[in-house]
Amino acid sequence: MQQGRLTYIWTREGWVYLAVVLDLFSRRVIGWSAGARMTTTLVLNALECAIAVRQPTSGCVHYADRGSQYCS
Numbered sequence: 001m002q003q004g005r006l007t008y009i010w011t012r013e014g015w016v017y018l019a020v021v022l023d024l025f026s027r028r029v030i031g032w033s034a035g036a037r038m039t040t041t042l043v044l045n046a047l048e049c050a051i052a053v054r055q056p057t058s059g060c061v062h063y064a065d066r067g068s069q070y071c072s
Contacts (some may be wrong), residue, residue, distance in 0.1 A: 006043065019043045021050035021062075029052050 009016045017038040021031035031050025035042045047062070 006038065008038065017042060019046035021046050023054070036071075 020043045023030045033044045033045035
């Protein structure tokens with residue numbers, strides 16, 4: 001099972017938004033994406049990265065909160 005998370009970090013340059021995909025079995029980050037805006041694309045990039053790394057089989061479950069970026 002994978003879990004998607006979205007957070008933001010304050011830097012000298014302003015806010016940086018970070019989307020990560022966690023493997024809940026190994027508790028490792030398997031995909032991530034960072035950007036200046038909290039968008040659906042940011043989330044999709046993290047998910048695509050995770051898929052490329054793990055190449056999941058049919059039946060893999062991806063859990064995400066009900067935030068607007070994930071619902072899009």
